[in-house]
Amino acid sequence: MPPLVLVVAFLFLAVGLDRLLLWCEWRGWIYYRRTPRIRHSAGTALLNIEALLQPSRQHVVELRLQDQLHREEDEEAGGADPAMALRIP
Secondary structure: OOHHHHHHHHHHHHHHHHHHHHHHHHHOOOOOOOOOOOOOHHHHHHHHHHHHHOHHHHHHHHHHHHHHHHHHHHHHHOOOOHHHHOOOO
16 A cells, blocks of 8 residues: 555544544543643642652642642632631641
């Protein structure tokens, strides 16, 4: 098979897979390209790795994750809790 045919076939396969993944995202099954991702996901992963390497700091990781969860809930509720404004991280 000529190399040009393989390249064209690969491009068609890539575009088809992209369309399939976009359709799955539209159905709500996955996050792919168009859905905004949660911010600080890499930071959370690094905190979890730090918790494995330094178990004495596990409570810091748990407090930060709880704080992030509270912030996400406040954003979904449409406003910040006044009691949270006084809280020092």
